[in-house]
Amino acid sequence: MHSVHTLNVSPTDTTTPAAGALPSGARDVLPVEAAELRGVEDALRGAFARYGYREVRTPVVEYAHQLERAESGGLDRAYRLFDEAGRVLVLRPDMTIPVARLIATRLSEHPGPIRVSYTGSSFRVPQPGKPVASEHRHAGAELVGADGPEADAEAVLLLWEALRDAGLAGARIGLGDVSVTDAVLGGLQIPVDARARLSKAAEDRDLVAWRAEAAAAEMSAPHQELLAGLPAMRGHAEVLETVARVVPEAAAACDRMVRLLGLLDQEGLHDAVLVDLGILRDWSYYSGLVIEAYAAGAALPVAQGGRYDGLATRFGTPRPAVGFSIELESLHRALAGAVARSGLDFGVVLVGGLDDRLAQAAEIRSAGVPVIALSASDRRADALAAAEGWRFVAHPDGQALRIVDRADGTEFVSMRPQEDLPSRR
Amino acid sequence: MPLGALYVDAIALLEAADVDVSPLRNGGRKLVFDAPDGTVFITTRPSDVPTYVEAGSADIGIVGRDVIIERRPDVYELLDLRFGECRMVYATAAGQDPTPEVIARLGVVRVATKYPRVAEAHFLATGRQVELVKVTGSVELGPLVGLADGIVDLVATGRTLRENGLVEREEIFHSSARLIANRVSHKLRAEDIDALIARLAQAVAAEST
Numbered sequence: 001m002h003s004v005h006t007l008n009v010s011p012t013d014t015t016t017p018a019a020g021a022l023p024s025g026a027r028d029v030l031p032v033e034a035a036e037l038r039g040v041e042d043a044l045r046g047a048f049a050r051y052g053y054r055e056v057r058t059p060v061v062e063y064a065h066q067l068e069r070a071e072s073g074g075l076d077r078a079y080r081l082f083d084e085a086g087r088v089l090v091l092r093p094d095m096t097i098p099v100a101r102l103i104a105t106r107l108s109e110h111p112g113p114i115r116v117s118y119t120g121s122s123f124r125v126p127q128p129g130k131p132v133a134s135e136h137r138h139a140g141a142e143l144v145g146a147d148g149p150e151a152d153a154e155a156v157l158l159l160w161e162a163l164r165d166a167g168l169a170g171a172r173i174g175l176g177d178v179s180v181t182d183a184v185l186g187g188l189q190i191p192v193d194a195r196a197r198l199s200k201a202a203e204d205r206d207l208v209a210w211r212a213e214a215a216a217a218e219m220s221a222p223h224q225e226l227l228a229g230l231p232a233m234r235g236h237a238e239v240l241e242t243v244a245r246v247v248p249e250a251a252a253a254c255d256r257m258v259r260l261l262g263l264l265d266q267e268g269l270h271d272a273v274l275v276d277l278g279i280l281r282d283w284s285y286y287s288g289l290v291i292e293a294y295a296a297g298a299a300l301p302v303a304q305g306g307r308y309d310g311l312a313t314r315f316g317t318p319r320p321a322v323g324f325s326i327e328l329e330s331l332h333r334a335l336a337g338a339v340a341r342s343g344l345d346f347g348v349v350l351v352g353g354l355d356d357r358l359a360q361a362a363e364i365r366s367a368g369v370p371v372i373a374l375s376a377s378d379r380r381a382d383a384l385a386a387a388e389g390w391r392f393v394a395h396p397d398g399q400a401l402r403i404v405d406r407a408d409g410t411e412f413v414s415m416r417p418q419e420d421l422p423s424r425r
Numbered sequence: 426m427p428l429g430a431l432y433v434d435a436i437a438l439l440e441a442a443d444v445d446v447s448p449l450r451n452g453g454r455k456l457v458f459d460a461p462d463g464t465v466f467i468t469t470r471p472s473d474v475p476t477y478v479e480a481g482s483a484d485i486g487i488v489g490r491d492v493i494i495e496r497r498p499d500v501y502e503l504l505d506l507r508f509g510e511c512r513m514v515y516a517t518a519a520g521q522d523p524t525p526e527v528i529a530r531l532g533v534v535r536v537a538t539k540y541p542r543v544a545e546a547h548f549l550a551t552g553r554q555v556e557l558v559k560v561t562g563s564v565e566l567g568p569l570v571g572l573a574d575g576i577v578d579l580v581a582t583g584r585t586l587r588e589n590g591l592v593e594r595e596e597i598f599h600s601s602a603r604l605i606a607n608r609v610s611h612k613l614r615a616e617d618i619d620a621l622i623a624r625l626a627q628a629v630a631a632e633s634t
Contacts, residue, residue, distance in 0.1 A: 139440045174612045206502040208603060232622075234615055274612060278501075296594075299481030301609065302501075 023133030025124050025126030031388070032341075033332075037137070040166045040332055041119055044139045047162035048117035051154070056116045057268040058098035060123075069099045069314050070285065077124040081135075082179040095325055097311070103144050104315035112319065113143025121329075133329065142186045144312065149256050152289045152307060153263035155322045155411070159293060160272060160304055162326065168334050170297050171302070173272055175260075176279030176290040176305075177416035179253040180243060184230060188223055189247025202280040207231055222246055233279035239263050253288075260289070270317045285311045291324050296328045297337035320328045343355040344407055345370075346425060348392035348417070352376040357396060392421065427471035427488055430581075431602050434508040435487045442621070443629035475500060475508050475605065476579055484610035485618065490600040491579050495540045501611050504604040504622055507629050513543060513597040515565070517575035518568045527574050535574050537567030544577035547597050565589040 022028070029037065038367070061081070067090060068075055078093040092098050099118055099281040107114055119139040126134045141158055143151050155171060156314060163171045181202075185195055202208035214228035225245045227414040233239045240254035240261075256277070264273055273334060279290050288307035295302045346369065353361040353373030361371045372390060374381055385393045386409025400415045407425065414420040426433060426449065436446050445594055449466055467483050474488040475498035480603040484501075487552040493502060515536070517523055527534050533554040538544045541557045548555035558573050560566075565585060567573035579600065582588055586593060603623060606618055 119465070172613055204502070205500065205608070207501050208505045232619075234619070274615060276612065276615070294612045296609075297612055298609060299479065299607060410455075 002075065005196055016383075022239070023134070025132065027133060027135075028378075032135050034300065036336070037328060037332055038051075040328060040335065041139060043121065044162045044169070044326060045117070047158060047165045048139075048141050048181055050118075050161075051115065051141075053115040053143075053156050053158075055119035056099065056102055057120065058092065058102050058118070060091055060121070061089045062092055062098060062101075066091045067092070067097050067150060070311055077127070079123050079125060092320050093124050094122050095120055095140055096142075096308075096323065099140075099142055099323075100144075100311045100321065101315050103142065103321075104312045104317040104319070108317045110145075113151070113179070114144040114319075115141070116144075116295060137328040138325045139328060140323060140325035142321060144321040144323075145319045146322070147309075147320040149260035149263060151320075151322050152260050153267070155268065155289075155305065155324060156260075156264060156269050156273070156291060159291065159305070159326070161323050162267060163293060163302070163331070167329060167339060168302070168331065169338070170296070171272065172294045172300075173269070174274050174275055174279050174292040174294065176276055176292075177244040177253065177288055178280060178286050178290060179288045180232065180240070180250055180257060180277060181280060183250035183253040184227070184243060184247050187247040187407045188217075188219055189225060190217065191225075199280075202231055202278070205278070207278070231280070234276040235275055236270070236275055240279065243277075255290070273308070289322065293324075293326075295334035295338075298334040300327070302327055302331045302334060302416040343391050344391040345391075347372060347390045348394050348403070348421060349374065349381045349390050350394045350401075351378060353397050354378075357401075358415065367418040367422050368419045369418075426468045426486075427474050427602075428468050431469075431471060431487065431489060435506075435602065438508060438625065438628055438632070441631065442624040443518055444621075444624075460534045470497070472626075478605050478607050481607045481609060482573055482610065483607070484614055485604060487602055487605045487622070488605060489579075490598070490603055491540065491543070493603060493605070494600075495542050496599065497542070498605070499608065501606040501608065501620075502603050502617055502623055503606055503611075504586050504629070506602040506604060507633055509602040511579050511600050511602070512581075513540065513577065513600060514580050514593045515544075515547065515575055515595040515597065516568075516580075516591045516593045517593045518545055522592075522594050523574055524594065535572075536577055537564050537573035537575075538577040539564060540577055545599060547577065547595075551595075553569075565591060 026213055039298040062406050064075055073190065075093060076089055078090040081089050083089055089213065094119055099116065101116055103116065117250065121135050121137050123135055126132045143155055157387055160171065160173060194213060197213050198210060201213060210231055211228045214224060217227065223246065237258050240258050244254040245252040285308045287309040288304045290306040292301040293303035303324050306324040331339040340395065348364060348369060349372045350357060350361055353371055353376040356376045361373050364371050381393050389407050392403055394403045394417065397413055400413050402411065402413050402415050403417065404411050426432065427495055437447055441448050445460045445462055448460050456468055467477060469477060472492050474486040475496050476493060477483045478486040478500050479498040487506065491513055526535050533556050535556045535558060537558040537560050539561060541559050542556055545555065558567065563585050564576045564578045567576050568591060569589060582591065611618055
């Protein structure tokens with residue numbers, strides 16, 4: 001019943017894998033986890049549906065050159081294979097780009113704005129020495145063809161509601177904006193090579209290197225102070241007001257974000273949101289807002305997203321777009337740490353349900369109670385109920401059923417189990 | 426908290442920044458220490474510090490830049506703590522540097538190191554082919570017994586190199602202790618971490634004047 005992680009085969013080990021071993025980073029999902037993941041996915045889908053985001057699906061394999069068009073270097077850790085003509089295929093390493101391709105190519109006649117959601121797995125070769133899976137299940141939403149802070153606000157609000165519906169109390173949403181950083185660097189006339197070094201430092205989340213680079217730039221003291229501290233600036237609207245005051249060239253970008261914050265305040269998200277100008281995504285396609293969501297108990301953000309107005313252009317249909325993607329395993333891990341398991345599953349192991357008591361089994365199922373049927377001669381009812389965590393075990397007793405409630409160990413005889421069992425819920 | 430060379434200085438700096446480090450002072454063989462204010466200190470090998478921080482077992486950590494560059498953890502590097510200063514260097518046996526001759530005749534230089542990524546990147550950047558021998562202790566032994574032509578290692582004073590008849594040939598980078606933070610803790614505990622950074626920055630500035 002236990003999946004043993006050490007049986008995973010290292011990518012550098014060329015010996016034949018032991019029986020039952022899986023490729024590095026791959027794993028099975030067993031019933032308890034599968035049921036919980038299903039519950040999380042259903043909650044997220046419910047939130048997406050409430051806002052009118054309709055579900056789409058994309059294939060697991062795509063042409064490498066199609067996806068590379070969206071982001072050079074984005075396929076670094078993708079699994080590659082060849083088709084029969086020798087063309088390079090990849091297992092999709094991310095969901096956002098295939099969905100952007102779908103919208104740009106299949107929905108190009110749509111009047112907009114387009115609201116789509118998705119749930120699916122993407123694949124990345126695991127990095128040696130890091131406990132990271134190769135398959136990642138994501139649920140996300142994209143709002144395409146709507147510009148302005150109002151659209152950004154809907155994305156943030158939907159993300160927050162989706163996480164709340166999944167059971168995550170106290171998620172914190174970090175908001176950065178690459179256009180603010182861009183406008184500051186432009187306004188301060190940072191030369192191209194220094195910008196490249198700053199952007200590298202930001203991608204590496206290396207604030208020490210950023211400050212060293214800022215200290216080497218020649219500019220007035222207030223400008224230098226702002227630049228050095230920029231990726232460490234966080235708080236709320238006051239952060240953007242400071243930036244706009246010191247670097248007027250960034251005022252427009254800051255104002256847009258202040259308007260976004262105003263909208264989120266109206267929705268009661270003031271305390272859930274943290275402006276953090278150090279959130280700069282490694283991926284080059286973000287053009288404005290950058291979103292990350294955090295939960296206690298998850299070592300990485302449970303969701304990431306932002307605005308990428310340039311992405312659709314690369315597939316031929318220019319349209320502004322904002323969206324996010326929730327990492328399901330990561331979210332589930334945070335939830336598992338916060339919420340205890342509910343205990344026994346509501347269902348009855350019915351001895352004779354496979355043969356002597358077929359009609360009774362059908363009646364109980366019609367009443368909405370799962371029946372796990374055994375043949376009348378089967379002696380494994382108790383062991384099965386214990387292994388799978390079912391609450392009731394029932395044995396025939398004349399015309400009636402003798403039922404053990406494993407929640408409290410009590411035993412009762414029931415003539416009408418299709419009524420007595422549901423009443424114990 | 427990194428055990429070893431950085432440990433004493435790390436405790437002193439935290440103390441100067443008004444962090445209660447008293448539980449760390451009389452620990453014996455314990456690895457985890459609870460301070461009265463609720464802080465939990467985890468002590469570990471320096472090279473494992475980024476692992477614990479990246480996985481979120483620790484919110485923040487203190488570790489040398491050498492380890493960060495070698496391990497490339499996905500963490501925030503927040504502050505240069507200015508102690509544990511040392512340099513990553515390429516060194517070979519005293520006398521004529523054998524490297525150009527070895528590369529000319531054999532095409533490749535053999536280097537023993539605990540830092541294979543750093544060494545590989547350095548030789549790649551300087552356009553030379555390299556064969557790396559990964560060792561886990563006393564790298565200086567390599568050139569002395571013919572295991573390797575040279576070593577890539579960290580030096581503080583250079584005394585170990587000198588005593589083993591080695592000479593520094595190339596400097597690769599400067600290192601010092603850094604404050605790092607888990608990506609999620611850095612946001613969920615933003616106020617706590619920013620306050621600590623401010624106090625540490627003050628203590629670092631006071632130290633260096």
